Every structure is written in structure tokens, then in C-alpha cells.
Amino acid sequence: MDKFLQAAINEAKQGKKSGGIPIGSVLVLDGKIVGRGHNQRVQKGSSVLHAEMDCLENSGRLKASDYQRATLYSTLSPCDMCSGAILLYGVPKVVIGENRTFQGPEAYLKSRGVELVIEDNNECYQLMESFIEQNPKLWDEDIGE
Amino acid sequence: MDKFLQAAINEAKQGKKSGGIPIGSVLVLDGKIVGRGHNQRVQKGSSVLHAEMDCLENSGRLKASDYQRATLYSTLSPCDMCSGAILLYGVPKVVIGENRTFQGPEAYLKSRGVELVIEDNNECYQLMESFIEQNPKLWDEDIGE
Numbered sequence: 001m002d003k004f005l006q007a008a009i010n011e012a013k014q015g016k017k018s019g020g021i022p023i024g025s026v027l028v029l030d031g032k033i034v035g036r037g038h039n040q041r042v043q044k045g046s047s048v049l050h051a052e053m054d055c056l057e058n059s060g061r062l063k064a065s066d067y068q069r070a071t072l073y074s075t076l077s078p079c080d081m082c083s084g085a086i087l088l089y090g091v092p093k094v095v096i097g098e099n100r101t102f103q104g105p106e107a108y109l110k111s112r113g114v115e116l117v118i119e120d121n122n123e124c125y126q127l128m129e130s131f132i133e134q135n136p137k138l139w140d141e142d143i144g145e
Numbered sequence: 146m147d148k149f150l151q152a153a154i155n156e157a158k159q160g161k162k163s164g165g166i167p168i169g170s171v172l173v174l175d176g177k178i179v180g181r182g183h184n185q186r187v188q189k190g191s192s193v194l195h196a197e198m199d200c201l202e203n204s205g206r207l208k209a210s211d212y213q214r215a216t217l218y219s220t221l222s223p224c225d226m227c228s229g230a231i232l233l234y235g236v237p238k239v240v241i242g243e244n245r246t247f248q249g250p251e252a253y254l255k256s257r258g259v260e261l262v263i264e265d266n267n268e269c270y271q272l273m274e275s276f277i278e279q280n281p282k283l284w285d286e287d288i289g290e
Contacts, residue, residue, distance in 0.1 A: 041206065048193065048202045048230065057193045061186065064289050084229020085193065089289040108253075144209050144234040 004028050005097060005119055008073040011038040011051065012127055018043050021135075021142055022127040025055035025074040027091075029066055035059025041142055050142070051075070052082035056089070067091050075124040079104045079143060087112055097124030101132060102143065149173050150242060150264055153218040156183040156196065157272055163188050166280075166287055167272040170200035170219045172236075174211055180204025186287055195287070196220070197227035201234070212236050220269040224249045224288060232257055242269030246277060247288060 004026055011024025015038030027035040037054025040046040049057065052074050062070075067089035072078075077099035078086060086094060086109065093115040099106065106116055132139045149171055156169025160183030172180040182199025185191040194202065197219050207215075212234035217223075222244035223231060231239060231254065238260040244251065251261055277284045 045206055046202060047204065047206055047234075048198050053193050057191060059192065061190055061192055061286065064285065067289060079229075080232035081226065081229040084224070084226040084232075087225035087229075089192075140209065141206065144212060 023051040025051040101128040168196040170196040246273040
């Protein structure tokens with residue numbers, strides 16, 4: 001498997017281990033991971049640190065030209081907020097672990113020029129399916145429902 | 146002037162005083178401010194804590210039904226990321242101090258059902274115009290340019 005998606009899955013698992021929502025993300029620049037993160041709703045009581053946001057935050061203040069040649073990996077299809085962050089910084093490519101348990105505004109991202117690769121990875125799917133089944137209210141909270 | 150927009154301006158001024166980008170935001174629920182924030186790029190080295198995001202973060206983990214009857218105030222037109230957060234949580238109304246120095250995806254927000262009120266407030270405008278003139282690189286970084 002793609003080693004970067006594997007790194008995102010490892011983040012998701014770390015999030016699960018610490019009692020959180022199992023979604024992970026890494027930002028890759030010139031073939032190297034420059035930031036990693038996972039959903040921090042439970043751990044930090046955060047409403048904004050979805051996995052992709054935590055990853056961007058942990059990547060620090062990069063140059064526009066860095067974001068514009070980076071690839072963001074996420075174990076789950078990015079929601080409206082995370083998609084907006086991708087658009088703000090002009091990240092041109094997003095690799096998505098799965099979009100069966102949740103699908104963000106993928107068509108909108110594509111219409112704004114973002115390349116999406118859907119891996120439909122079974123481990124990503126199983127992590128979320130199991131989590132949602134066991135924690136439906138927490139999951140609803142995370143997606144504003 | 147609207148006391149809530151004034152509170153957002155006060156946040157922007159606090160941000161300026163602490164060496165940051167002068168954009169402020171408050172979240173109003175049932176006539177009361179439940180969260181305040183300002184851009185934290187400089188102060189916290191943050192790439193995700195725009196004023197609106199800092200405000201949402203400081204508001205804590207609210208119920209979906211709370212967001213869905215709240216009004217978000219921002220001294221500046223929300224960017225793609227902050228607009229995405231508004232959409233994620235279904236905030237139905239956004240009051241914008243000004244959109245002359247920067248304009249986010251307002252048409253998209255409207256197309257998704259969000260009510261926008263543009264105040265075209267001169268103090269909001271002056272804060273940003275002066276900041277951008279004196280800190281063009283920092284401003285470009287904040288909007289991914």
C-alpha cells in the first residue's frame with residue numbers, strides 16, 4: 001500500500017487508541033511527510049481540529065508555493081471545513097482513504113481544480129464503520145448533524 | 146452600531162495589539178456571545194486559526210441545534226476555510242464587517258443557503274487596509290497567496 005496512506009491510517013489508529021475519532025491525515029511535500037494529525041474532538045475538546053486541520057496545523061506556517069505542490073492524505077473524504085482549508089491553501093491533490101461512510105463536497109473540490117484520488121481502502125472503511133456503529137452521537141457531532 | 150459587530154472589532158483590535166492580523170469574530174446564540182476569537186497566525190504560529198476558526202474553537206463543542214440557530218460575526222469576509230466551517234456546522238447567518246479588502250466565496254455560501262449581511266463598516270476596512278499596506282507578505286501568507 002501507499003506508504004503515505006499507511007501513515008495516515010497510523011494516525012487514525014493513534015486517534016482511536018487515545019479515545020478519539022479514528023481519522024488520520026498526513027501532508028506530503030516533495031516525497032516527504034511534513035505534517036501529521038488526527039481528529040482531536042475528544043482529546044482536545046476541539047470543534048475545528050478534524051484530522052486534516054490538525055495535520056495542517058502541525059505542518060506549521062508553510063509557504064504558499066509549498067502548499068501548492070503538496071499532497072494531502074486523509075483516511076476519510078474531507079468535510080466542508082477541511083475541503084475549504086484545501087482550497088484556501090491551494091493544495092492541488094488529495095488522496096482519500098474511503099468515502100463510503102462519509103462523503104464531503106468532492107464535486108465542488110474537483111470543480112475548483114483539486115485532483116482527488118479515492119483509494120477505497122478497506123482498513124479505513126472498517127475503522128470508521130466500527131466507530132460510527134459504536135459512537136453514533138459523537139460521529140453526528142463531528143459532522144454537524 | 147451592532148454590539149456584536151463591535152465585539153468582533155474589539156477582538157480584531159486585541160489581535161492587532163498582540164502583534165497579529167487584525168481580524169476578529171464572535172459567535173452569537175440566542176442573543177448572547179458564546180465564543181470570541183481573533184486570527185492567531187502570528188501569536189500561535191497557526192495556519193488554521195483564522196478569526197472565525199479561533200472563535201468556533203473557543204465556543205467549545207456545541208450541539209448541532211445550537212450552531213443551526215447561531216449567527217457568526219466576522220470583521221472580514223470569510224475565506225474558503227472559514228466558509229467551509231460555517232457550512233459544516235450549518236450556521237445559517239453570517240454578519241461580515243467588510244469585504245472590500247478581501248472577499249471569500251460569498252456566492253457559494255449563499256448558494257448553500259447561508260444568509261450574509263455585509264455591513265461595509267469603515268473601522269473594519271481601515272484596520273485591514275492599514276495592516277495589508279504595512280504587512281503585505283504576512284497577509285499573502287494568511288490567504289495562501
